[in-house]
Amino acid sequence: MELNTYQQEAFDYQRKNIETYGKRAWGWTVFYVLCILAGLYALYLQIAKGHGVTGMRDNVVWGLFIVNFIFFIGLSYAGAIIAGILHLSKVTWGKPIIRLAQFMTLISVIVGPIFILLCVGRFDRMHHLFIYPRIQSPLTWDVMAVVTFFAGSVLFLYLALIKDFSVYRDAKLNIPKWKQKLYKILALGYRGAASQKRHLLISQNLMAIIMIPLSIVVASILSWIFGMTLRPGWHSTIFGPYFVLGAVYSGCGLLIVAMWFYRKMYKLDYYFTDRHFKYLGYIMLVLAAGYGYFTFSEYFTDWFGSEKWDSELIHKLFSPAEYGWWTFFANFAGIILPIAIVAIPATRKPGPITLVAFIMVIAMWVKRYLIIVPTLETTLLPMQDTRAEYVKYAATWPEWALTIAGIATFLLFFTVMSKFVTVVPVSGLEDTHTQHEQHQLQHEHH
Amino acid sequence: MKQEEINDKGRRDFIKTAAIATVAATACGSLACSCSSKKATTGDKVKLLSPNGEIVEIDSAYLKHEEHMAIVSKLEAREGIAGKKFVMVVDLASCKNARSCVSACQKWHYRPKETEWLTVKLLQDSEKAAPYWFPKQCFHCDNPPCVKVCPVDATFKRQDGLVLIDNERCIGCKFCMAACPYSTRVFNWDEPDQPFDIRSLTSNPETGIPAKVGTVEKCDFCPDRAREGLLPPCVEACPNGVFYFGDENEDTVSNGLETVSFSQLIKDRAAYRYQEELGTKPRVYYLPPKDRAFPVEKGYQDADSAIKERFKDYKDLLEAKE
Numbered sequence: 001m002e003l004n005t006y007q008q009e010a011f012d013y014q015r016k017n018i019e020t021y022g023k024r025a026w027g028w029t030v031f032y033v034l035c036i037l038a039g040l041y042a043l044y045l046q047i048a049k050g051h052g053v054t055g056m057r058d059n060v061v062w063g064l065f066i067v068n069f070i071f072f073i074g075l076s077y078a079g080a081i082i083a084g085i086l087h088l089s090k091v092t093w094g095k096p097i098i099r100l101a102q103f104m105t106l107i108s109v110i111v112g113p114i115f116i117l118l119c120v121g122r123f124d125r126m127h128h129l130f131i132y133p134r135i136q137s138p139l140t141w142d143v144m145a146v147v148t149f150f151a152g153s154v155l156f157l158y159l160a161l162i163k164d165f166s167v168y169r170d171a172k173l174n175i176p177k178w179k180q181k182l183y184k185i186l187a188l189g190y191r192g193a194a195s196q197k198r199h200l201l202i203s204q205n206l207m208a209i210i211m212i213p214l215s216i217v218v219a220s221i222l223s224w225i226f227g228m229t230l231r232p233g234w235h236s237t238i239f240g241p242y243f244v245l246g247a248v249y250s251g252c253g254l255l256i257v258a259m260w261f262y263r264k265m266y267k268l269d270y271y272f273t274d275r276h277f278k279y280l281g282y283i284m285l286v287l288a289a290g291y292g293y294f295t296f297s298e299y300f301t302d303w304f305g306s307e308k309w310d311s312e313l314i315h316k317l318f319s320p321a322e323y324g325w326w327t328f329f330a331n332f333a334g335i336i337l338p339i340a341i342v343a344i345p346a347t348r349k350p351g352p353i354t355l356v357a358f359i360m361v362i363a364m365w366v367k368r369y370l371i372i373v374p375t376l377e378t379t380l381l382p383m384q385d386t387r388a389e390y391v392k393y394a395a396t397w398p399e400w401a402l403t404i405a406g407i408a409t410f411l412l413f414f415t416v417m418s419k420f421v422t423v424v425p426v427s428g429l430e431d432t433h434t435q436h437e438q439h440q441l442q443h444e445h446h
Numbered sequence: 447m448k449q450e451e452i453n454d455k456g457r458r459d460f461i462k463t464a465a466i467a468t469v470a471a472t473a474c475g476s477l478a479c480s481c482s483s484k485k486a487t488t489g490d491k492v493k494l495l496s497p498n499g500e501i502v503e504i505d506s507a508y509l510k511h512e513e514h515m516a517i518v519s520k521l522e523a524r525e526g527i528a529g530k531k532f533v534m535v536v537d538l539a540s541c542k543n544a545r546s547c548v549s550a551c552q553k554w555h556y557r558p559k560e561t562e563w564l565t566v567k568l569l570q571d572s573e574k575a576a577p578y579w580f581p582k583q584c585f586h587c588d589n590p591p592c593v594k595v596c597p598v599d600a601t602f603k604r605q606d607g608l609v610l611i612d613n614e615r616c617i618g619c620k621f622c623m624a625a626c627p628y629s630t631r632v633f634n635w636d637e638p639d640q641p642f643d644i645r646s647l648t649s650n651p652e653t654g655i656p657a658k659v660g661t662v663e664k665c666d667f668c669p670d671r672a673r674e675g676l677l678p679p680c681v682e683a684c685p686n687g688v689f690y691f692g693d694e695n696e697d698t699v700s701n702g703l704e705t706v707s708f709s710q711l712i713k714d715r716a717a718y719r720y721q722e723e724l725g726t727k728p729r730v731y732y733l734p735p736k737d738r739a740f741p742v743e744k745g746y747q748d749a750d751s752a753i754k755e756r757f758k759d760y761k762d763l764l765e766a767k768e
Contacts, residue, residue: 050636050659051618058632061620121618121633121660128598128617139597139621230591230627230724379629380721381582384567384756387560 002192003167007429010271011167014422017266019174021419024265032412039405042398043118051121053398059383060376060393064403065119067368071250072112072410073146073222074243074364077215078251079105080153084212087160087204092430093279096271099425100258102157104251107413109150111406118402138224145218152214156207158186162200163427166190219244226371232309233302233375242294249287250364253338256280256357258414260350262423271424277350284357285342292335313378323374326366334363517673520612523651526604531694532586532667533607535711537701538735540686541566541579543745545753550683551583554668555654556644561632563665564680568745568757577763578735579745581688583680584609584630584665585720585728592622592631601662607694607729608667610651616661623662627724631664667691677702686739 003011021029045053056063083101086094117123133140165187173180190196223243226234236242256277263272299317302310316322333356341347341356373393385391490506543566551557551564563583570577586609593603600616603609623631638657645656652669668678676682681689682702692699692708699708711717717731746757746764757764 050634052636054635057635058623059629061623061633119619121620121662122616125598125615125617128600128615132598132600132615134597134599137595137597137621139595139619143597225621226624228595229625230726231624376624380627381567381629382569383629386752386755 003426007426010424010429011171011422011426013270014266014424014426015171015173018168018419018422025415025419028415029412032408032415035408036405036412039402039408042401042405045398046118046402053396055389055394055396055399057387057390057393059379059385059390060373062119062372062376063393064369064395064399065115067365067372068403068406069112069115069119070222070243070368070372071365072108072115072406074108074219074247074368075251075254076105076108076112076149076153077219077244077247078249079103079108079255080149080156080211080215081248082251082255083156084208084215087208088212093275095429096424097255097259097276097280098160099421099423100262101251101255102153102160103414103417104254104258105153106157107410107417109146109153110413111410113146113150114409115402115406138221138228141221142218142225145221149214149218152207152211156204156211159200159204159207160425161186161421162188162190163192164421164425166192167426168421215247216244219247226375231375232307232313232378233371236298238294238297242298245287245291245294246364246367249284249291250361252280252284252287253357253361253364256284256354257361260354262418263350266418266423268424271429274350277353278348281342281348281353281357284353284360285339288335288338288360292331292339295331295335309378309380313374316374316378317370323370326370330363330367330370332363333359334367517670518650518652520650523610523669524602524604524612526606526608527669527673528605529695530606530672532669532672532729533692533694533699533708534583534586534667534730535690535699535708535717535733536581536730537688537690537715537733538578538580539733539737540739541581541688541735541745542686542740543568543579543749543753544685545749546683546685547581547680547689550679551665554679556640557657558639563630563632563663566745568742568760570760570763576735577742577760578738579742580732581680582628582630582720583730584667585628585726585730586667588727588729589725591625591627591724591726595621595625597621606669608669610666610669611654611661611663612649612651613654613658613661613663614649616658618660618662620662627721627726631662633662634659 042053054063054065079101083098083105086098086101117126120126129140129143133143165183168183169180169187190200220240220243223239227236227239229235259272259276259280262268299314303314317327318324338356338360341352347353377392383391487505488507491503492506494502494504496502545566548562548564548566552559552561555563557563565582567580567582568577569580586607588603588607590601590603590609593601593609596602597619598615598617600613601609601611601622618633620633623629623633634657637659640656647653647656649656649658650670652666652673654663654666657663668676671678677691677700678689681691681700684701687701687703690699690701690706690708690711692705694708697708698705699711700706711733712731715733717733719728719731721728743764746754746760
């Protein structure tokens with residue numbers, strides 16, 4: 001397929017990344033695999049000894065696994081919304097980062113549900129979800145949502161890759177035969193004919209139009225697993241939009257972090273420019289403000305209304321002896337800090353923006369923990385239990401090991417993907433640099 | 447038409463009873479036949495109906511008591527007992543935290559000491575109000591939040607009002623536990639410790655045994671006993687007649703000592719349902735702790751130290767009056 005000079009340049013610049021795996025990539029891969037192996041050992045213990053090896057007990061029935069599930073699946077929904085909007089909109093600056101957003105979508109929707117498998121007591125019976133489905137259950141809605149979303153994100157990413165695969169196929173890359181062959185199969189005989197171009201564009205547009213509302217629906221359904229129960233802190237009408245916003249917000253943060261890493265690692269400054277950080281920073285700021293507003297509404301109404309269990313939960317969340325410091329961290333680092341850093345012109349630079357985005361992503365993980373665990377520790381009837389582990393949840397090492405294994409899997413996928421396809425999409429790329437920028441960047445480029 | 451229906455129902459019930467009797471007789475017959483080995487006889491003779499319709503007399507030593515015989519199919523266990531509407535009334539004025547109900551329940555269901563399908567809480571409605579003992583089992587709600595959220599129909603509501611669990615279908619997602627506002631359900635975090643002969647039984651939602659690792663379980667109102675016309679063990683074990691169990695359709699409840707009109711009892715004693723405002727419509731009614739049979743401290747003083755520990759937050763309240 002034909003590339004213009006700008007696209008050709010982008011491809012030539014990145015071709016070595018997909019031609020070789022590289023020592024550094026191998027090093028990280030081995031490290032990730034070791035983390036995953038440690039996780040597998042923890043999983044073996046959990047299967048052999050039962051879920052007693054986790055910190056979950058009869059009151060706090062969900063712990064780290066569900067927190068991770070919400071966290072990853074949120075990133076996934078965010079990726080789809082961001083990629084969908086960037087694809088459909090006419091803003092050309094967004095094109096280079098679409099692929100990263102799509103990577104995030106697919107990888108997280110693979111990693112997230114693994115944690116559901118880890119959380120259920122009998123994963124040997126998961127097929128019951130399909131042979132005895134009960135449509136009334138929000139969990140069944142979520143199964144349908146996640147499966148649909150997974151299929152959607154595979155298609156969405158793949159459609160965007162077809163053109164690039166045809167480029168890799170035709171480029172006579174210095175790669176093993178199997179890889180050459182794989183590109184050829186995956187390119188589906190794309191030659192850049194007018195009808196092919198048209199069909200591909202229509203399909204891509206359709207997928208983008210489907211993925212945006214789908215993400216909103218599935219994120220809401222996820223929130224309803226909690227919102228539909230009669231628990232303090234969960235049974236809230238704003239939970240749907242709250243989760244949607246939380247998902248997009250954390251995903252925006254992770255996209256900034258991913259951009260920074262790849263820019264650094266593959267020296268992609270020419271494609272992931274300071275402008276990208278600034279613009280995504282602005283988006284992050286707006287989302288932070290929105291998320292802060294929702295959080296404030298949640299806590300303020302619960303506190304002001306001062307119903308018995310709501311007050312108990314608010315007390316738990318804000319008392320320094322319990323979750324007070326975590327609540328402070330989640331809201332300060334998760335909301336106030338990103339707003340401040342992006343708002344101040346002096347700190348509106350890739351480095352600081354990435355740093356706060358990274359801290360914010362962690363804070364958003366903590367926030368999910370604060371949504372799940374304290375509510376489960378607030379029972380309507382007094383617990384009156386003498387077993388400490390039943391009263392208060394404390395994650396055990398197998399749970400942490402599996403969490404780390406999950407993160408390692410996430411990063412491993414990112415590493416492998418970035419060696420299989422170029423991080424910056426080659427086809428469909430447009431030169432958006434101003435003359436001045438071009439001059440400046442090209443200077444650094446060569 | 448109505449009369450006809452009733453007649454028809456009566457006939458069906460008769461056939462069903464007859465069928466059960468035959469099955470039981472067959473079972474007993476085969477038991478009697480299989481007991482050829484020598485055993486110390488007791489001298490007590492028991493008359494049984496053999497499969498070919500003869501009355502046989504055998505020594506009671508040869509009878510093997512199958513306490514938990516799942517006498518219904520899984521399908522029937524899902525449907526429930528036709529014409530029944532089980533209900534429980536708990537008299538808070540008579541409870542002194544004797545906990546006989548708890549141990550009777552654990553014994554009947556072969557559950558360890560830590561697993562309490564039925565538990566006794568100490569509640570105090572407000573700061574100045576008098577504390578009272580509050581036995582709590584599954585409320586078998588008519589609008590059950592747990593059933594609503596089950597993704598695989600492992601927990602279900604039956605026509606006789608009971609909420610049961612099929613622990614061979616349960617996937618252990620614990621959504622029902624998160625959804626139950628009363629923290630009724632318990633989970634088998636590890637392989638449950640049960641006698642071998644119990645472990646090898648066929649699981650049935652009506653018996654609740656054997657327990658299965660990685661699944662949820664809870665109080666089941668003992669429908670296997672109800673089918674035999676017996677009261678749940680908790681009701682029978684209570685020394686103070688706290689629990690009244692019965693059928694709302696028949697309008698009778700019994701605590702083993704007396705059988706009374708359900709509607710009259712809840713009317714006379716101003717019964718209430720716990721957390722009515724949640725809209726769960728529990729099938730358990732509480733009689734307020736008025737004119738108590740025992741001072742509340744008694745339940746604390748007589749309890750062993752492990753139980754006392756549970757109520758340490760109320761220690762001043764309970765010990766000051768000693």
